[in-house]
Amino acid sequence: MSYIEIKNLTFSYNEKTNVLEDVNLEINKGEWIAVLGHNGSGKSTLAKTLVGLLEPQKGEISIDGLVMNDEFAYEIRKKIGIVFQNPDNQFVGVTVRDDIAFGMENLCVPREEMLEKISFYAEKVNMLNFLDSEPANLSGGQKQRVAIAGILAMQSDIIIFDEATSMLDPFSREELIKYIKTLHQDGLTIIMITHDINEALLADRILVMNKGKVYAFEDTEEIMKKKSIFTDSHLELPVSLDLANALTDNQEYKEIREKLWEYALMK
């Protein structure tokens, strides 16, 4: 049984059009999944059903053997955290310390334990020197790292990033990606929704959503060889991979192809 299982998931906001239609997914523990898809393809909606913010009309979600329903939603949310796009709209605390504490406060963690965990996880995202800072004095990237620390402090081991890097400058974006890599190495399960195909290349598997349906869900290297999947979903491959794909048939180009792949994956 997989760590995250989604069966026949169907969701609509207005009962007329289905924003998610018959979604079936299995995600293993410790995997890094990238989710791609055009605007309105249902990526954020999928993320919200996964953390129990939205209740699907049909289908079933189970995480670590727990089936999502009113009874278990609270338990499931302990395991899974979500970092949203806008750093400002998820910073609840008046200071960094308060914000990292917020989730733990809700779980009734004793104060002493909270203080320990705050130092530990603030250190992990390199925010230890900012514990007393107010959000108005932090950069977007710093706020996103605080959000990560808050989720880690709740001992969650699945983190969803819903376009968490899209409002950051290139430098902060790269930095945040670096932290996500370490989280992955630490064994966390990562689900990263993004519009940036270079970011998606870092994942183990890529899920392509199209009009509320799973259009493709395959290993990153495999899916990158199928250009049609991307053109069908209004996505563009990096030039280097486009080139590599164009060279596919010819045996003598093997070496160039490998170089181009290396180049794309290094980004």
Next chain:
Amino acid sequence: MKSIIIGQYIPGKGLFYRLDPRTKIIAVLLIMISVFLLETIEQLLIGLATAIVLLLIGKISILKVIKGLKPIMILLIFTFIFQIILNREGETIVSQQMYFTGYTLLLLILAFIVWRILNKLVKYRFTLFFLFAAGVFLILSYVDFGPKIAEPFTFNIYRAGLEMSFFVVVRLLIIITLSTVLTLTTKPTDLTQGLEKLMHPMKKIGFDSESFALIISISLRYIPTIFDEANKIMLAQASRGADFSEGKLKDKLRQVISLLVPMFIIAFMRSEELANAMESRNFVPGEKRTRINELYFSHRDIIATIFSFLILALAIVLKVM
């Protein structure tokens, strides 16, 4: 826009900073009640002196408190003037014949113009206002020549009027000094938490003080963000030709609306996202939570509370006697 000061809190280390916010709220309330019980001028003066001594003990700069008084200075002046003019009890203390002639009118207008012009140039506006008021008084009293416009009249100040105005002003002064001490030395977050704890017993009548405090602290946290946003929208609109400083009232109104509409829409989206973020971090309204910021009652707080109860007791004894 990075450092907007919310409230009046100024970081510092004096005695009052170390008191629990609950102690400070209770003490301020008790002393306020005491102030309203005081009846003679001597008692009030002692009260004012005590307030000043408290400021000195707490190493709070009196200058800052006076700055804090500024917004209500006008109110104080008007209560003072109204009391003096309207209250006609007791013996007369000052009796001044006043005249109103053509020259008086001319001089008054002149004085007014000079005052308005100086007001734009000089820093000490209150001093200037007092000089202007004194000037008006002198003109009315001594310019008795020229064509008469109205009959001379007598301007009287009565003992009760003077006393009452003095009472009202000193009482207000003490109360405002105390509340300034409270807001100067207590972080807004601590203040809300103190209020939350003090209002906790009201749960019995259905008032959820924890949610109330959470709402306040989230509002406090979002004030700078929203200011920032207003700034951005104004810049965006200014770059498209909107002008926020000029124009008639109607234009101004339109500009304010053009600012408020996007701000409301953004605030709605923001609150929806914030609610999602809170729920995904296992927040359940009204459920029990632990707190990272605990309040601690120390021996200092006990002494301070006893002290303020003593003041109240003293005031009651004086009132009864």
